[in-house]
Structures are given as structure tokens and as C-alpha cells.
Amino acid sequence: xxxxxxxxxxxxxxxxxxxxxxxxxxxxxxxxxxxxxxxxxxxxxxxxxxxxxxxxxxxxxxxxxxxxxxxxxxxxxxxxxxxxxxxxxxxxxxxxxxxxxxxxxxxxxxxxxxxxxxxxxxxxxxxxxxxxxxxxxxxxxxxxxxxxxxxxxxxxxxxxxxxxxxxxxxxxxxxxxxxxxxxxxxxxxxxxxxxxxxxxxxxxxxxxxxxxxxxxxxxxxxxxxxxxxxxxxxxxxxxxxxxxxxxxxxxxxxxxxxxxxxxxxxxxxxxxxxxxxxxxxxxxxxxxxxxxxxxxxxxxxxxxxxxxxxxxxxxxxxxxxxxxxxxxxxxxxxxxxxxxxxxxxxxxxxxxxxxxxxxxxxxxxxxxxxxxxxxxxxxxxxxxxxxxxxxxxxxxxxxxxxxxxxxxxxxxxxxxxxxx
Numbered sequence: 001x002x003x004x005x006x007x008x009x010x011x012x013x014x015x016x017x018x019x020x021x022x023x024x025x026x027x028x029x030x031x032x033x034x035x036x037x038x039x040x041x042x043x044x045x046x047x048x049x050x051x052x053x054x055x056x057x058x059x060x061x062x063x064x065x066x067x068x069x070x071x072x073x074x075x076x077x078x079x080x081x082x083x084x085x086x087x088x089x090x091x092x093x094x095x096x097x098x099x100x101x102x103x104x105x106x107x108x109x110x111x112x113x114x115x116x117x118x119x120x121x122x123x124x125x126x127x128x129x130x131x132x133x134x135x136x137x138x139x140x141x142x143x144x145x146x147x148x149x150x151x152x153x154x155x156x157x158x159x160x161x162x163x164x165x166x167x168x169x170x171x172x173x174x175x176x177x178x179x180x181x182x183x184x185x186x187x188x189x190x191x192x193x194x195x196x197x198x199x200x201x202x203x204x205x206x207x208x209x210x211x212x213x214x215x216x217x218x219x220x221x222x223x224x225x226x227x228x229x230x231x232x233x234x235x236x237x238x239x240x241x242x243x244x245x246x247x248x249x250x251x252x253x254x255x256x257x258x259x260x261x262x263x264x265x266x267x268x269x270x271x272x273x274x275x276x277x278x279x280x281x282x283x284x285x286x287x288x289x290x291x292x293x294x295x296x297x298x299x300x301x302x303x304x305x306x307x308x309x310x311x312x313x314x315x316x317x318x319x320x321x322x323x324x325x326x327x328x329x330x331x332x333x334x335x336x337x338x339x340x341x342x343x344x345x346x347x348x349x350x351x352x353x354x355x356x357x358x359x360x361x362x363x364x365x366x367x368x369x370x371x372x373x374x375x376x377x378x379x380x381x382x383x384x385x386x387x388x389x390x391x392x393x394x395x396x397x398x399x400x401x402x403x404x405x406x407x408x409x410x411x412x413x414x415x416x417x418x419x420x
Contacts, residue, residue: 030175034168041161048157052150059146063139156417163410170403177396184389191382198375201368271358274351278344285340292333299326 026175030172034172037168038165041164045157045161049154052153056146056150060143063143066139152417156414159410159414159417163407163414166403166407166410170400170407173396173400173403177393177400180389180392180396184386184393187382187385187389191379191386194375194378194382198379201371201375271351271354274347278347278351281340281344281347285337285344288333288337288340292330292337295326295330295333299323299330
């Protein structure tokens with residue numbers, strides 16, 4: 001299981017690395033495109049400003065030329081009126097000279113005509129001065145309106161550029177938000193997977209304890225024997241004992257009682273005691289064999305001597321009793337030897353089985369502890385990344401809302417400018 005989880009982590013890490021490289025490449029390309037667009041907008045803004053300045057200069061020159069033409073026209077109209085007045089005056093003088101030769105009625109008509117001519121010339125001067133003043137004011141207001149128009153056009157172009165930049169920033173923020181959301185979904189999926197693996201491990205531990213309980217076995221650790229067979233296993237990830245390299249072995253009731261009879265201590269100490277007892281029994285068997293050989297030799301000597309004595313003096317009762325006693329001791333020693341050999345064989349089989357179980361369960365416990373530590377580290381890392389992703393998402397949402405408000409304000413300002 002540890003191998004499968006490590007393989008999944010390697011595949012996930014490779015996937016994350018490839019995705020990070022792709023995201024970095026996409027971000028670099030987007031930044032390059034954004035920089036190119038900004039540069040193009042700046043160049044276009046400069047070109048527009050130059051065109052506006054050129055148009056403004058042309059409009060000013062055109063207005064100046066129009067003003068000069070109008071002033072020239074006004075100046076040209078004044079001599080014509082004076083010339084018109086001179087013939088009228090000459091005609092009036094001639095008529096006045098002739099009126100001396102004519103009647104009094106023609107003299108009155110000439111005076112009335114001269115008065116009308118003088119009044120019309122004054123009215124024309126007044127009207128001309130009024131027209132010049134109005135034209136000058138109109139030209140000034142026209143120039144001011146042109147300046148305001150160019151200023152408003154520049155403001156509109158600037159607002160358009162700002163709106164485009166804000167739109168680009170909004171798109172970039174939305175892309176980052178989508179990327180962070182996808183990373184967040186991956187982290188949540190990994191967290192759920194780790195949570196499921198944790199639940200599976202806890203379920204396996206409960207099944208193991210239930211099997212131990214059903215088969216009447218005892219879980220023995222290095223620190224001591226677990227005397228309560230029906231005790232339920234309650235895992236605590238924060239427990240310090242799980243971090244220690246303590247091995248455990250699963251034994252039957254008989255083996256557990258044998259270990260309990262040895263005494264307290266760790267499993268290695270009790271196994272060493274078994275080995276020492278085995279060595280003592282082997283030494284005792286060796287001594288018994290030596291004693292048996294000696295007794296056999298003594299018995300053979302006694303038999304030989306008794307045979308010789310019987311041939312000479314006949315059978316002796318004491319010698320027969322000694323032989324019977326020696327035979328009893330020999331049979332007793334044989335029985336004890338067989339029993340000791342059986343016990344040694346049983347102890348050797350138990351010791352070998354216990355050693356294999358200890359090695360197997362020690363390996364399983366170490367693997368389980370490694371997997372548990374890795375799962376805890378992965379859980380902490382996933383929770384930390386989850387918190388960072390959540391904070392980043394909140395920041396992006398806040399900046400997105402702020403940008404959206406600014407865009408709405410700019411749109412409303414643009415609408416107001418267009419309406420005005």
C-alpha cells in the first residue's frame with residue numbers, strides 16, 4: 001500500500017510539475033501580449049495626439065485666414081460707402097447750384113435726400129462695428145469650443161485606453177482565478193483521497209483487532225505483553241508512541257503464557273532468556289549423557305565382575321540389587337533425557353516461530369508507521385496549500401470586485417460624456 005501511495009504521489013507531483021510549466025508558459029505569453037498591446041496603444045495614443053495637434057493647427061490657421069478675409073472685406077466696404085457719399089454730395093452740390101437757378105421746391109427735395117444719405121452712412125458704420133464685434137466673439141468662442149473638443153477627445157481616448165487596460169487586468173485576474181480554482185479542486189481531490197486512505201487504514205486496523213479477538217491471540221510488543229485481549233484499538237495520530245520504533249508480535253495464548261512466565265521486559269529480553277534456558281538444558285543433557293555413559297561403563301564393569309564372581313563364587317544378592325538400582329536410574333535418565341529433548345524441540349520451534357513473527361510484524365509496523373507519517377505530512381501540506389489557495393481566491397475575488405466597480409464607474413462616466 002505504501003508503494004501504491006508513493007507511486008500516486010510521484011504521478012501527482014509529475015502532473016503538478018507539468019501543469020505548473022504550462023501555466024508559467026501561458027502566463028509569460030499573456031504578459032508578452034499585454035506588453036505588446038500596451039506599447040501599441042501608447043504608439044497609437046501618440047499618433048492620435050499628433051493628428052489632433054495638426055488638426056488644431058489647421059483649424060487655427062483656417063480661422064485666422066477667415067478672420068483676415070472678413071476684415072479685408074469690411075475694410076474694402078468703407079471706401080465704397082465714402083465714394084458713394086462723394087458722388088451723392090457732388091450731385092447734391094450740383095443740384096444745389098442748379099436749385100439756385102430752379103425753384104424752391106427742388107431745393108427742399110435736395111436737403112431731404114442729403115439728410116437720408118448721412119443717416120444711412122452712420123447706420124452702416126454702426127452695423128459694421130457690431131458685426132465686427134460679433135465676428136470676433138464668434139471666432140473666440142469657436143476657438144474655445146475647438147480647444148474643449150480636443151480636450152474632451154483626448155479624455156475620451158485616455159478613458160478608452162484605461163478601460164482596455166482594466167479589461168486586460170480583469171481578464172488576467174479571471175484567468176488566475178480559474179487556475180487557482182483548478183489547483184484548489186486538485187488539492188481538495190487529493191485531500192479526499194488521503195482521507196479515504198486513512199479511513200481504509202483505520203478499517204484494516206479494526207479488522208486486525210477483531211481477528212485477534214476472534215482467534216484468542218495476544219498482541220505482544222517489545223515493551224511488554226498486551227494482557228487485555230478484548231481491548232479495542234483507538235488510533236491517535238498525535239500519540240507519541242506511534243513515533244517510536246516499537247515492534248509487535250501476534251502470539252497464541254500458550255505462547256503468551258510462556259512469555260509471561262519468563263518475566264517482565266521486552267520481547268528481545270524474554271527471547272534471550274528462552275535461549276539461555278535452552279542452552280542450560282542442552283548443557284544439562286550433555287552432563288546427563290556423560291553421567292549415563294559413566295553409569296553404563298560402571299554397570300558393564302560391575303556386570304563383568306559379577307559374572308566372573310558368579311563363575312567363581314555364584315550369584316551375589318547385593319550385586320543384583322545394585323544392578324537393578326542402576327537399571328532404574330538408567331531408565332529414569334533416559335525418560336528425563338527424552339522429555340528434555342522434546343521440550344527443547346518445542347522451545348526451538350516456538351522460538352523460531354516467534355522470531356519469524358517478530359521480524360514480520362516489526363517490518364509491518366515500521367511500514368505502517370512510515371505510511372502514517374507520510375500521510376500526516378501529506379495532510380498537513382494539503383491543508384496548508386488549501387489555506388493558501390483559499391486566501392488567494394479571496395484576494396482575487398476582492399480585486400475582481402474592485403476592478404468591476406471601477407469599470408462600471410468608467411462606463412457610466414463614458415456614457416455621461418457621450419450624452420453631453
